[in-house]
């Protein structure tokens with residue numbers, strides 16, 4: 001059995017998760033990287049990272065992955081709950097089964113992984129649970145009600161969890177990315193188009209699409225989040241929360257702005273984005 005730290009990173013087939021897996025590996029951590037599209041993780045295989053088929057909505061898949069890690073290494077030190085996507089569209093237009101799937105991936109998926117690694121972490125009297133939320137976990141963006149709700153929920157779940165796991169020697173850390181280059185914005189834009197691209201919400205959807213287009217151009221590299229995860233995972237006394245990436249400064253401003261000011265800010269950002277996109 002090993003003395004190197006062992007990590008499981010979910011959603012490692014793309015964007016932020018891929019960068020996190022690489023960076024932890026570079027820092028000497030034994031990394032297990034999971035996602036549904038295993039073939040999209042060949043680059044990680046080439047680095048010597050173990051890649052595994054993982055669907056966070058499937059309890060059997062989650063159990064298989066954690067069992068394999070424990071049987072091969074005898075421990076789990078770090079869980080990075082990164083798998084997630086952005087369901088967009090007006091609440092009135094989004095079918096409830098899609099809303100449930102959003103929560104199943106972004107919230108219950110993370111919880112499933114947490115439940116699965118906790119027996120090992122409790123036995124070790126140590127462990128780090130790192131939940132990737134979003135700026136949208138604190139500041140709502142238009143036509144993203146279910147995504148925003150899932151990330152607000154993950155923020156709240158993490159706060160409660162931090163308190164209940166701290167006496168057991170297990171730390172919970174939240175990472176709040178701003179806009180990051182990945183597949184996220186394209187998947188979100190596709191939801192927006194198919195769900196509310198026509199009908200009464202079209203003008204709001206067009207504006208939200210313009211914001212996504214602009215935001216994409218100013219997005220930060222995934223490695224800025226990977227660096228924060230390294231700190232959350234490996235520093236002796238991690239902070240409770242970290243944020244980075246384009247636009248994440250709004251989290252600081254949020255503390256001083258009223259709800260009405262934030263609403264007005266979206267109006268201003270929306271108008272500017274539409275001008276920019278023309």
Ligand SMILES: NC(=O)c1ccc[n+]([C@@H]2O[C@H](COP(=O)([O-])OP(=O)(O)OC[C@H]3O[C@@H](n4cnc5c(N)ncnc54)[C@H](OP(=O)(O)O)[C@@H]3O)[C@@H](O)[C@H]2O)c1
Pocket residue numbers: 010011012013014015016017034035036037038040054055056057082083084085086105132133134135136176177178179180181182183184185187
């Ligand atoms: N990019 C941003 O601007 C941004 C900003 C704030 C927060 N975030 C958050 O950061 C996290 C990573 O997103 P990203 O930007 O890197 O997006 P991405 O490029 O679309 O990557 C998302 C990852 O999640 C995985 N995933 C989705 N559903 C899954 C499931 N059921 N089971 C297992 N894995 C699943 C995908 O893998 P498979 O499809 O292969 O399963 C993929 O590897 C997400 O939680 C996202 O909400 C992103």
